[in-house]
Structure formats: C-alpha cells, structure tokens
Amino acid sequence: MDFNALSLQVADIARRAGQFIRQEAANFDLASVEHKGLHDMVSYVDQQSEKQLVDELHALLPEAGFITEEGTAAKERTEEYNWIIDPLDGTTNFIHGQPAYCVSVALMHRDELVVGVVYEINQDECFRAALGGGAYCNEKPIHVSAAADLHESLLATGFPYYKFDKLDAYLKIMGEFMQSTHGIRRVGSAALDLAYVAAGRFDGYFEFNINSYDVAAGVLLVREAGGHVTQFLTNGDPIFGREVLATNGQIHRRMQQTIGDYWK
Structure with a gap:
C-alpha cells in the first residue's frame, strides 16, 4: 500500500470535516453541549464530524476497523488496519470560542502507525505524515527543533x-x-x-x-x-x-x- 498517497487522501478528508466544524462554530450554541463525564463534554459537532470522517474513511479503505472517540463507527477494531479518529480535538476550546482545535486521523497497520493527519481548522494548517515519508505542513517539509538544552x-x-x-x-x-x-x-x-x-x-x-x-x-x-x-x-x-x-x-x-x- 502506498501510505504517502493515502495520507494525501486522508488530508483531504480531514479538511472537509474541518470545513463543517468551521461552519458550525459561527453559530454554535452552548445549550447543545452534553456531558460524557466530569468536565468531559461533547456536542453534535463532534458526533457529526466523526460520522462524516468514518463514512469517507470506510469508503477509502473498507477493510479497516475504527477506534473513535464518539463511537459512531459500526465497524470495530480489526487485526490488520485500524483508523484512530478524534473528530474534534480541543472540544472545550471549541465550545468556549477559543480557536485551538483540530481534526486528528491516524491509521495503524497491526501495531505500527503508517498515516497521521492533524488539520488545524482556524489556521488552515494541515500536518501530515506517512511511515518513512517524512512530515509536512501544508505540503512543506517540517522538522523538530534543534534545541539541545x-x-x-x-x-x-x-x-x-x-x-x-x-x-x-x-x-x-x-x-x-x-x-x-x-x-x-x-x-x-x-x-x-x-x-x-x-x-x-x-x-x-x-x-x-x-x-x-x-x-x-x-x-x-x-x-x-x-x-x-x-x-x-x-x-x-x-x-x-x-x-x-x-x-x-x-x-x-x-x-x-x-x-x-x-x-x-
């Protein structure tokens, strides 16, 4: 499987989910927030964006299972390929109107990560990586810092x-x-x-x-x-x-x- 090509497709899927989240943020109502646990909140935006991701990722790789935050996927974890999805990482920021939140999608092959995409919605920055292919932000190569101390x-x-x-x-x-x-x-x-x-x-x-x-x-x-x-x-x-x-x-x-x- 060409994981680099797959990462580009996943990046497009993450951007589309991010577009939905961006649109909903403009008129989001705190009354729609539910509590999963102590200080652990979820909204229809999390749930609908996850369903959108699951549907598109399933079409892209039908044999893969899913590990999701909101549990919208019908297909559970498999032994070979699994998508690991957070449809809205930074939900607390989102519901309070703070701008730092993103879509996060990874693919594991057995116990190894092979694709990773993080789409920062408000800055329109798409970070992506494929196993052995380096890391990119908006298709420009990125590298960790050189700080030695x-x-x-x-x-x-x-x-x-x-x-x-x-x-x-x-x-x-x-x-x-x-x-x-x-x-x-x-x-x-x-x-x-x-x-x-x-x-x-x-x-x-x-x-x-x-x-x-x-x-x-x-x-x-x-x-x-x-x-x-x-x-x-x-x-x-x-x-x-x-x-x-x-x-x-x-x-x-x-x-x-x-x-x-x-x-x-």
Whole structure:
C-alpha cells in the first residue's frame, strides 16, 4: 500500500470535516453541549464530524476497523488496519470560542502507525505524515527543533480534567520545568501539541490521562519529523499507554529525568 498517497487522501478528508466544524462554530450554541463525564463534554459537532470522517474513511479503505472517540463507527477494531479518529480535538476550546482545535486521523497497520493527519481548522494548517515519508505542513517539509538544552526550550503540556490523584506530582514537575525552560504552554489540544513539536514550535510536550485518539496521528508526525515519543519514564507505548512524552530527541532524556524525580 502506498501510505504517502493515502495520507494525501486522508488530508483531504480531514479538511472537509474541518470545513463543517468551521461552519458550525459561527453559530454554535452552548445549550447543545452534553456531558460524557466530569468536565468531559461533547456536542453534535463532534458526533457529526466523526460520522462524516468514518463514512469517507470506510469508503477509502473498507477493510479497516475504527477506534473513535464518539463511537459512531459500526465497524470495530480489526487485526490488520485500524483508523484512530478524534473528530474534534480541543472540544472545550471549541465550545468556549477559543480557536485551538483540530481534526486528528491516524491509521495503524497491526501495531505500527503508517498515516497521521492533524488539520488545524482556524489556521488552515494541515500536518501530515506517512511511515518513512517524512512530515509536512501544508505540503512543506517540517522538522523538530534543534534545541539541545532545556534552558533553550519551550514546552507544552495538558491539564487533567479527571483522576486528580497525581495532580501534586504533576504540579511539582511543571514547577521544575518553569524554572529550567523558556516556559510552558497549554494549548488545550494534544494533537496540536504534538504537531507543533513536529514543526519545531515546541521542543517538548508531556501529558497523562491521554487517549489513543488524542495522540496517534501526532505521534507519527513527531517521529517522521525526526523527534522521539515515549511514555514518561520508559520506552513504552505512548499511544495506548495513557501518557506521552514527545521531544526533539535532544532534550528527551533530561525531561525524563526531571519527570522521574516526582512521578512514581
């Protein structure tokens, strides 16, 4: 299978879903928001954009299964190919009128990521990668930053909105990074955080209580842009392992050491 050609087709599909989201944002009503759990919100925009993605991706690769955030796909996970979809990463930003949100689509072949697309809707930036083919933003090659030291770095993170049992440790980690870097940003979209690491805009990103559909596409982007992605303290699975550390590679070990001082 030509994964590079497939990534271009997926990028077009993500743009079409993004166009729908952009149109709905103009007249979005907070009254349409539902709560899936504590601080975990969803709207008809998430659900309809996911259905649009599922329909088009199924037509593109009928044999593939789906791992989706909103559960609209009739075909569940398979042993060979699986799409991993977040139709609107940054839902909280979207419903509050904050502009940082995106469409995230990845394809896995067995246990390997082969396609990743993140479409940033309001900036009209489409990040895409295919296994072995490099990473691009609006068809221009991107690469992770060259920062060799934490003191030269700008980091990103996300804040947990449930399961606060590790919050104290997390705040201590952030305190350490605040003192040893150019700063920490919180965009509110894991997929965008990873895309920005791939593009060299952030030098590192870390977050826990994270889901596969939040990070799968971005993980491939970072790897194809020359970066490194793991769990916090080990080289374990960052896609299904619920925590992710992504860097330009040069500051990876130093970030792991700082996290390891507090994370048990």
